[in-house]
Amino acid sequence: QQQVKQSPQSLIVQKGGISIINCAYENTAFDYFPWYQQFPGKGPALLIAIRPDVSEKKEGRFTISFNKSAKQFSLHIMDSQPGDSATYFCAAKLGGSYIPTFGRGTSLIVHP
């Protein structure tokens, strides 16, 4: 049972473009939505996270947009750079738990 659906599976963007990765969930008990970034040969690292009481969170070129009524959230990478090429995972965590459920990941390639 896939509790967090992530799309697209892969994404190719030109340098300077906007990368958008989408996630959807069903369980309204989720209360924390982190995004992790994973470079080849490395473990995932927390990139940015949001709680459902806000609709948007921005950190530098990375923005999470959150739509509680639609049960969807997305990661926007502005001015995408080749160094952003990585696999991105959205995740969701149930209230009372501290273990996130991960989406299946999006492989992002940013061409120079």
Add this chain to the structure above:
Amino acid sequence: DTAVSQTPKYLVTQMGNDKSIKCEQNLGHDTMYWYKQDSKKFLKIMFSYNNKELIINETVPNRFSPKSPDKAHLNLHINSLELGDSAVYFCASSQYSSGTGGEKLFFGSGTQLSVL
């Protein structure tokens, strides 16, 4: 000064063998985990320990046995290795982050296990 370190980085072995992966964190976190990442990059929680006690044990074959000798270490022992065990295994630890409003996971660099 690696926060979460796991060894070995690569492990190539024959079917039927027993192997162990070691993990250590120097972050002072109370909670540690083992994750399995398959060839399609799917991350699946296997075990979670809090203060040396097992708190989460997902549907994992009992050939996999975690051991936590102290709060900073969580090792994974695998008996009778099978072809399907080939994957990347990640150790992680976590703490609550007031900056993000939730738990922040810190992952090791992974152990690439290849069963031949």
